[in-house]
Amino acid sequence: MQIIDAHLHFCPDEGYFNNIARRAHHENTEKHLVEQYERYGIVGGVVMGNGSPENARHAYPAPLKYCVGLDNYTMFSWDMKRQLMFIENHLRQSNCVGIKLYPGYDSFYIFDDSLSPLYALAVKYHKPVAVHMGLTASNNALLKYSHPLVMDEAATKYRQVQFVMCHFGEPWFVDSAAVVEKNPNVMVDLSGILEGKIPDFALFLQKKHYYINKLKGWLEYLDLYDRFMFGTDWPLANLGDYIEFTKEIIPESEWDKVFFENANRLYRMYQ
Numbered sequence: 001m002q003i004i005d006a007h008l009h010f011c012p013d014e015g016y017f018n019n020i021a022r023r024a025h026h027e028n029t030e031k032h033l034v035e036q037y038e039r040y041g042i043v044g045g046v047v048m049g050n051g052s053p054e055n056a057r058h059a060y061p062a063p064l065k066y067c068v069g070l071d072n073y074t075m076f077s078w079d080m081k082r083q084l085m086f087i088e089n090h091l092r093q094s095n096c097v098g099i100k101l102y103p104g105y106d107s108f109y110i111f112d113d114s115l116s117p118l119y120a121l122a123v124k125y126h127k128p129v130a131v132h133m134g135l136t137a138s139n140n141a142l143l144k145y146s147h148p149l150v151m152d153e154a155a156t157k158y159r160q161v162q163f164v165m166c167h168f169g170e171p172w173f174v175d176s177a178a179v180v181e182k183n184p185n186v187m188v189d190l191s192g193i194l195e196g197k198i199p200d201f202a203l204f205l206q207k208k209h210y211y212i213n214k215l216k217g218w219l220e221y222l223d224l225y226d227r228f229m230f231g232t233d234w235p236l237a238n239l240g241d242y243i244e245f246t247k248e249i250i251p252e253s254e255w256d257k258v259f260f261e262n263a264n265r266l267y268r269m270y271q
Contacts, residue, residue: 007191007231021235104146191231
């Protein structure tokens with residue numbers, strides 16, 4: 001089975017990412033990532049970029065494509081005209097497959113009118129907008145901006161934009177499911193739900209049965225497996241664990257869609 005990792009971060013040898021990689025029994029290096037992808041049959045991945053959209057920051061090894069990320073520094077420190085110029089330069093490139101936004105970490109609502117020119121570019125180049133939804137890694141973030149119901153307003157207001165709800169808005173799975181069911185222009189990646197290395201997977205499933213059953217239940221309720229994508233949030237979690245976890249929550253008959261086909265279609269990884 002071929003796999004696409006629809007959500008990872010590529011910041012080799014940076015201190016924060018080095019630490020979380022070690023906790024996942026990985027190394028935060030390009031060499032190790034490529035080796036692990038080959039080991040687990042991951043044929044490609046989508047980097048969710050951080051920091052400035054200047055082109056020099058976006059050089060990735062061959063298995064990877066990227067979404068140009070717009071964080072607080074970029075969105076609120078640059079004038080919009082200059083910002084859009086850089087973003088459009090990215091979107092013209094085949095290895096740039098979308099845009100990534102970070103509400104919650106950044107204090108803005110994704111339905112705000114100021115984002116209309118950005119969304120117009122996404123529509124022009126037929127590329128999705130991936131959005132952090134749900135809990136954040138920082139306790140300084142504000143969850144009111146990253147609650148999945150925020151995406152309902154954006155998806156309704158900007159119907160021609162293809163949104164990606166990153167992390168399925170965890171832990172607000174019931175709200176996330178409602179947003180996905182209502183809005184056909186919302187897809188989901190299942191990244192960021194695990195972290196670190198799981199020493200005993202069977203024990204993990206037993207201890208977390210309430211959480212896992214709720215997640216599985218809402219996936220089964222939706223029965224929209226053509227809208228969900230495998231993702232790891234590398235280097236947050238162990239890749240082998242994440243594959244096994246995803247197999248646990250997705251019916252085997254839907255694995256090809258969730259592990260490969262949906263991300264391939266959305267991000268146009270392999271045509």
